[in-house]
Amino acid sequence: MTALSNLPHPDDLRRREVVEAAAGLLAEDGPAGLTLRRVAASAGGSTQLVYTLFGGKAGLADALYAEGFVRLADLTTRSLSNAPPPGDPDRVVACGRAYCDFARGDSALFSLMFGRAIPGFTPRRETRRAGRDATMGQLVRTVAECQAEGTLVSDDAERVAHVCWATAHGVASLLVAGLLPDDDHALTTMLRTPVLAHLPGGATWPS
Amino acid sequence: MTALSNLPHPDDLRRREVVEAAAGLLAEDGPAGLTLRRVAASAGGSTQLVYTLFGGKAGLADALYAEGFVRLADLTTRSLSNAPPPGDPDRVVACGRAYCDFARGDSALFSLMFGRAIPGFTPRRETRRAGRDATMGQLVRTVAECQAEGTLVSDDAERVAHVCWATAHGVASLLVAGLLPDDDHALTTMLRTPVLAHLPGGATWPS
DNA sequence: CGGTCAGGTATAACAGTGTTATGACGGCGT
DNA sequence: ACGCCGTCATAACACTGTTATACCTGACCG
Secondary structure (H helix, E strand, C coil), X not given: CCCCXXXXXXXXXXXXXXXXXXXXXXXXXXXXXXXXXXXXXXXXCCHHXXXXXXXXXXXXXXXXXXXXXXXHHHHHHHHHHCCCCCCCCHHHHHHHHHHHHHHHHCHHHHHHHHCCCCCCCCCCHHHHHHHHHHXXXXXXXHHHHHHXXXXXXXXXXHHHHHHHHHHHHHHXXXXXXXXXXXXXXXXXXXXXHHHHCCCCCCCCCCC | XXXXXXXXCCHHHHHHHHHHHHHHHHHHHCHHHCXXXXXXXXXXXXXXXXXXXXXXXXXXXXXXXXXXXXXXXHHHHHHHXXXXXXXXXXXXXXXXXXXXXXXXXXXXXXXXXXXXXXXXXXXXXXXXXXXXXXXXXXXXXXXXXXXXXXXXXXXXXXXXXXXXXXXXXXXXXXXXXXXXCCCHHHHHHHHHHHHHCCCCCCCXXXX
16 A cells, blocks of 8 residues: 555655645534644554654644645635626625635634634744735735626736725624624625725725 | 722732732733742832732733733723614724734733633633623714614524624734734724625625 | 531642653654 | 665653642631
8 A cells, every 4th residue: 555656746646635634623622622643643653644744733733724725715616606697895805704614614624724723833834825825815816807898897817806905804703703693694794894895986084 | 890800809909010020021021021939029029929819820821811801891891882872883892903903902911811822721711701791882872873783683692792702803813923914994894894794785695 | 605607718639731751753964 | 785765653841721639818706
């Protein structure tokens, strides 16, 4: 089982196994249940395995951080495939809805990514940048499509995407924290708010 | 207010000391530095002190959670006292700005409140409700003042406050997570967005 | 005044954590 | 074949939250 297929590096396969085992433990028992011994046992090895593959718990958390952004991007593309065609502002709302679904579906992973759920861990700058670029890329693209169709005002697409991300993130975060009622209708109106502010013919800030 | 601060018992004075010592450690060394032994040493006692006063680390975290909402409310009222008179939509933006200032000023406490920074801890339902009512109360009040002046559209004030809170929380959270550029101008435009969507004469969602 | 009881306090022990040192094993190049 | 390097598992270390135990203080009552 060791050395027949070299196409993917065997270490990467092992890393993937460990990451998925860790993600399973994280989803099941929360960040408190993510211990090196349990991860090692779940992946069929010893705690040293995590050290040789990731350099410690911080490295494993970094891999889970990146994995979270990958899963979020997958969920977003899947949600966009069931949304109106490009150029419809509802696609921006669909991105926000996918964001909330991701947070509610795996709140522990969401907390690891955005809430310092692993005490000593802060993601590496490159990993953070990659995650930010991934989610911002999808959002900027859908916003720019709407601007090209004239369904959204031609403001800086990145800035519009920023505020849409912030809104979706705030809704999802407060939802997970149990501070917002989990009402589906109220959720859509909240997610619609930032794109409503960039609709053609909207109000401008009073000077 | 009654649920957040109890006056009578002399034990509460000790509780206050311990809470402030813990808040100091939290602000200085982050959630990872908040250990019972360090808290006890900083408050001049043994670890049992935390158990007799709070019943354990979860109880201490709950007290810190409530303390965080009190400090946030104080910062908000202070920010509102330097804002335009009631009825000006800029007051809502000022609330969001105070929210971001709070998050950046004590990111560890912010993470404890909203990000599961203490592994096993989730706030008690009453404490959570008290904190939510405290921040929502201020926000609903300032929004309702604007609606009374006609500077904001007469929608459900609580719903408007919800989306303003979510936006401010998302901005603050992504800022603390290092995922948004810390640009002051961009911050104000983002915080203005949800109130912009409720200005009189604004656009409505296309059916 | 003396005895008794309750409750807070400190000490020490326990299970569990991340991390690191210590050897043992196996594959590889020279 | 030999030495070497990396990987693995085991065990130990320092630390965590929690709990049991003993002590000591202070109030209450005979």
